Amino acid sequence: MKKWTRVMYQPNRPLKEGCYVTASKEHIALSREAAAEGMVLLKNEHNLLPLKAGSRIALFGKGSFDYVKGGGGSGDVTVSYVHNLYDGLQMLHDAVSLYEPLCDFYRANVNEQYDQGSVPGMTVEPALSAELLAGASAYTDTAVIVLSRFSGEGWDRSSIEYNGEYNPWETETSMPKISGEIFPDGDFYLTKEESAMIAQVKQHFPKIAVVLNIGGIIDTSWIKNDDQISSALIAWQGGMEGGLATAELLCGKVSPSGKLPDTFAASVDDYPSTANFHESVDYVDYTEDIYVGYRYFETFGDAAKRVCYPFGFGLSYTQFSLVVQSVTETEQAIRAFVLVTNTGDYSGKEVVQMYYSAPQGLLQKPARELSAFCKTRTLLPGESQLLTLETAKDSMASYDDLGKIFKSSYILEKGDYHFYIGTSVRDVIALDYVMTLNANLLVEQLSSKAAPTSLKKRLLADGSYEELPQGTANDPNACVFEKMVPGTEEALAPATRGRGSYLLLNFYKENAHPLIDVYEGKISLDEFTAQLDNDDLIHLLGGQPNTSVANTYGYGNLPEYGVPNIMTADGPAGLRITPQCEVCTTAWPCATLLASTWNPALVEQVGTAGAEEVKENNIAVWLTPAVNIHRNPLCGRNFEYYSEDPLLTGKMGAAMVRGIQSQHIGAAVKHFACNNKETNRKHSDSRVSERALREIYLKAFEIIVKEADPWVIMSAYNMINGHRASENHDLLEGILRDEWHFQGMVTSDWWTRGEHYKEIKAGNDVKMACGFPERVKKAMELGELDRSDLERCAKRILDLILKID
Numbered sequence: 001m002k003k004w005t006r007v008m009y010q011p012n013r014p015l016k017e018g019c020y021v022t023a024s025k026e027h028i029a030l031s032r033e034a035a036a037e038g039m040v041l042l043k044n045e046h047n048l049l050p051l052k053a054g055s056r057i058a059l060f061g062k063g064s065f066d067y068v069k070g071g072g073g074s075g076d077v078t079v080s081y082v083h084n085l086y087d088g089l090q091m092l093h094d095a096v097s098l099y100e101p102l103c104d105f106y107r108a109n110v111n112e113q114y115d116q117g118s119v120p121g122m123t124v125e126p127a128l129s130a131e132l133l134a135g136a137s138a139y140t141d142t143a144v145i146v147l148s149r150f151s152g153e154g155w156d157r158s159s160i161e162y163n164g165e166y167n168p169w170e171t172e173t174s175m176p177k178i179s180g181e182i183f184p185d186g187d188f189y190l191t192k193e194e195s196a197m198i199a200q201v202k203q204h205f206p207k208i209a210v211v212l213n214i215g216g217i218i219d220t221s222w223i224k225n226d227d228q229i230s231s232a233l234i235a236w237q238g239g240m241e242g243g244l245a246t247a248e249l250l251c252g253k254v255s256p257s258g259k260l261p262d263t264f265a266a267s268v269d270d271y272p273s274t275a276n277f278h279e280s281v282d283y284v285d286y287t288e289d290i291y292v293g294y295r296y297f298e299t300f301g302d303a304a305k306r307v308c309y310p311f312g313f314g315l316s317y318t319q320f321s322l323v324v325q326s327v328t329e330t331e332q333a334i335r336a337f338v339l340v341t342n343t344g345d346y347s348g349k350e351v352v353q354m355y356y357s358a359p360q361g362l363l364q365k366p367a368r369e370l371s372a373f374c375k376t377r378t379l380l381p382g383e384s385q386l387l388t389l390e391t392a393k394d395s396m397a398s399y400d401d402l403g404k405i406f407k408s409s410y411i412l413e414k415g416d417y418h419f420y421i422g423t424s425v426r427d428v429i430a431l432d433y434v435m436t437l438n439a440n441l442l443v444e445q446l447s448s449k450a451a452p453t454s455l456k457k458r459l460l461a462d463g464s465y466e467e468l469p470q471g472t473a474n475d476p477n478a479c480v481f482e483k484m485v486p487g488t489e490e491a492l493a494p495a496t497r498g499r500g501s502y503l504l505l506n507f508y509k510e511n512a513h514p515l516i517d518v519y520e521g522k523i524s525l526d527e528f529t530a531q532l533d534n535d536d537l538i539h540l541l542g543g544q545p546n547t548s549v550a551n552t553y554g555y556g557n558l559p560e561y562g563v564p565n566i567m568t569a570d571g572p573a574g575l576r577i578t579p580q581c582e583v584c585t586t587a588w589p590c591a592t593l594l595a596s597t598w599n600p601a602l603v604e605q606v607g608t609a610g611a612e613e614v615k616e617n618n619i620a621v622w623l624t625p626a627v628n629i630h631r632n633p634l635c636g637r638n639f640e641y642y643s644e645d646p647l648l649t650g651k652m653g654a655a656m657v658r659g660i661q662s663q664h665i666g667a668a669v670k671h672f673a674c675n676n677k678e679t680n681r682k683h684s685d686s687r688v689s690e691r692a693l694r695e696i697y698l699k700a701f702e703i704i705v706k707e708a709d710p711w712v713i714m715s716a717y718n719m720i721n722g723h724r725a726s727e728n729h730d731l732l733e734g735i736l737r738d739e740w741h742f743q744g745m746v747t748s749d750w751w752t753r754g755e756h757y758k759e760i761k762a763g764n765d766v767k768m769a770c771g772f773p774e775r776v777k778k779a780m781e782l783g784e785l786d787r788s789d790l791e792r793c794a795k796r797i798l799d800l801i802l803k804i805d
Contacts, residue, residue: 003519004564007620007804015616022575022613023080027586028241030609034602035238035245037349038593041231041256041315043223048142048207048230050252050317051096056140058099059086060201061125061194063146063213065103065110068121070237070590071215071639072175073153074571074623077587078579079240085146085211088247095251099139102132121150121213122178125193133204143205144250147194148213149187155179156636156679157187157216158278188268188633189219202228211235211246215590215639216630221266224308234258236593237639239573240586252317255348257375259314259424261595261643262630263294263307270306272296272459273632281680286688287465289458290695292631293644294425295366299461311645312353312370312424314596318344318381322352324421325386327433334391334435336372336421342379351375351598353422354389358396359415361440362404364461368425370647371395375599391419393435395647397443401451401690402469405440408448412441446739448690449730452721455687468689474722476685479755480782481775486683490751494543494553494770514562519802529791529798532561534780535773537790540797541760542771549581549617552750553769556801566620566804568668568768572640575613575622585613591626591652595642600655607659607667614665620804621666621712627653627700628716631676646696650703657708664805669704670714671749672725672736673697677718682753685719693720694735702740711744711800715764717752726754732763745796757785765793 015021041049051057067084070076086103089096106126113123136143151157155175183191190198201208209231210223223232233256235246248254268274272288279285288296294311297303325337338352354372358365371391379385396417397410405411417435422428453471460466477483508514512531517523529537536558544557550567557565570576575585588594588610594603614622626637630644642649653669660667674686674697688697704710713736716725725731726748736742745765748754754764756772757779779785 003516004804006615006618007566008564015612020616021609022616023584023586027609027613030605031239031586031588032241032245034594034597034606035242035589036248036254037599037602038236038258038589038596039238039246039249039256040234040258040260040313040596042220042234042309042313043229043232044315044317045227045230048209049233049250051142051250053095053251055096055142056099057089057096058102058136058140058143058205059089059106059146060102060143060197061146062106062110062123063148063211065106066120066123066148067243068148068150068213068215068237069239069242069587070573071150071152071637073637074576075153075573075590075640076571077574077576078584079587080584082240082587083243085243085246088244089251091244092247092251092253095247099136102136105132119150121148122175122182124182125191125197127193128197128200133200137204141205142207143201144209144211145198145201146211146213149215149218151187151215151636151639153637153640154678154681156677157634186268187218190222198222209233209250211250213237213242215592216635217262217264217633219266220264220308236596237590238593239589242589252346255317255346256314257316257349257351258593258596259312259351259598260309261311261592261645261648263297263311263644264309265297265306266308267306268633270303271632274634277632277634277677278679282683283454283685283687284677285455286631286686286692287455287458289689289692291366291459291461292629292696295369298425299367300463310424310426312351313427314351314424316344316346316348316350318342318346318348320344320348320350320423322421322423322429324429324431327419327431329435332393334393334419334433336389336419336431338387338389338421339384340376340379340387341384342381345381347378347380349376349378351423352387352389353424353428354391355420355422355425355428356391356396357418357420358398359413359417360461361413361415363398363400363411363413365398366461368420370425370645373598373648375597389421394443399691399694401448406442406445409445410443412437412443414438414440449734450693450720450723450728451690452687454685454722455689458689458692476719476722476724476727480784481778483755486753492751492770494545508562509560512561515798515801516562518798525795525798525802528561529795532558532794534777534787534790536561537787537794538771538773538776540794541756541766541776541790542773543766543768549577549583550619551578552623555621555766555797563798563801566801567618568621568623569614569617569619570623572624572626574610575617575619577617583617586610590639591642592639595648595652598648600651603652604655604659607656608662611660611663611665615663615805619665621668621800622660623668623670623714624660625653625656625667626670627704628671628673628675629697629700635676636678646699647703650700650707653700654704654708657704657710661708661711664803666711666800666804668712668714668747669701669710671716672701672713673716673731674720674725675716675718681717683719685722687721698735705736705740705742709743711803713742713744713746715746715748717749724752724754726752726764727758727762729762737763745800760785760789760793763793765796
């Protein structure tokens, strides 16, 4: 096809000769494969799993039918079907036999709750009759309990009901109320109805397995500490094929190989960030600093005792031995060569993880940090594979934000660096190798950016808190003219400009050079931009109208200059098209499950396949991956993010970007940055030290920018240390572009509270879903902007369009 043919003309055309790839059998099979590889086996006493062929099973819990394929909001996908666990077990053709009266009961109950308006995962566990229990226990001695959870964009997991304090345009209000009614103690814990059902099952069945259809961390202490529960599988939210993938694991068609991307503690209060998660709707103090997830639990002795299942943990149906063959050091890295052998009776995969421990020194550090990982291919019993794990020396440097050694610099402190190889953060062996530095080593000298002014203290490795310097807080609502009333911009759509925004008729403004001339090398982008007047430039800096199946608007749209209107689309779990369009796509597993595969190559395949669907439907930019850190289990959008660890998040996100952009589709990495809470997200201020910002919350973005060269970064709704992310020059120009050398375009999130002229000035190139031309012109009249500001942003938008097929 000629340049931009797909993005200019509707409806869509098959991507492959004679057939569509959207929701194709091949893509759905890949979704099922990814789902199975990311599920995590937590427990398997007495080898209850895999279930023996022909076993009789009693399937308990409304989750056996109330299956949650993924979270709500941008992570939702319109599909032609969803397989729950019951479907999956039935599709395996007599692998097991189910007690059908129990299944009939749950099916009818769940359908009744759906008919009354409930959504998957937000239903009540029904009470069981004595007759059903007696019949089931007479049928079999083996029970499988299924529990499900749901969360979504715009609201957080909490037992606090909506009380009228938040404006409806700032925070989703209906779901927190429903959640509070179903989960009065919070959905981290079992409900009284779930506890009662589990107690009844324990009274009647000696063999019990639990399946958790969840998008984030919940209490698993009742699993770990109960000998009556033999097995437990975290099935996560596995997309449209998740139920079948779960069934394949339970029945041994596939051996589990997923590893936890987060630390599972006994109580939500065990996470240090919980104390201030709901402290205020206006701000969040990141007082735990760099001690997030396992960095906290492995550093502080008392906290370590509260862990049910550690970061990186996951069992298999087979066993593996790890033998470190050798360790070598180069000028840049430490390499460990590890021989992995399948010593069990099943085929399977293993993930080998490398950690390091840095000297505490003046800066103080976590006890252990992930530095590399590698997954084997499927190994047959007795088969071996040699893996190479490499830790870059510079990656172990700490950021000195207060000048204890060298201010605003990354430093390798003097002392001994120890290394560990294993299969979780705890199941490791120390390498017979130590890297010793006799003096502090300056790795990179930077300058202070995005530093806090209102964060009063932060946690140190010795358990104490250090006070942080205070400064004059920025006024995020400052404006050179009257500020818009918050909420008035919500859901505003772009105005249509000129001729049909989706069709270029190949006649242009007289004497104008069309954009295709830049692509063909006839003129430079600077020359093209020079011919545009200020109104044209300002027009480019706002979102453009939807075309065809798109519903999240577009970029570009200057027909008189041959600039196409390229469309965007959500989201992290697949191409999201509104049901009214009657286009069903592939629902991929949630990002947390993908992270649990610890398999970047597989995630890259998912990115490639997803981008094929995006391209086939004439969309140009896919608004994914979302790579915010799992700071706290209560964040309602954690299912959309990967992990508590920035390295794992960054590597998985980079793989996704590589896959997407291999199809000449733009990947939009989001939400830059510190979007770790949904409640009041458009006004909430994330108060975080510069060290934690750089080492934890920006690190995944940095890895993706440097390893995968994403074409788009999406700035976040929230503020960071008093500055809105979309207006934050330190963040968008200072760190992203000057330090990391990002060459792409920055888009705002949709309907931000940021002032358009301030976003332009900060390096946020386009305001979505629409711009505010008159306000930008007024700012120019007042001298707040000049033409060079407009040209700088416009050229980045045009450069993106030039990359699209």
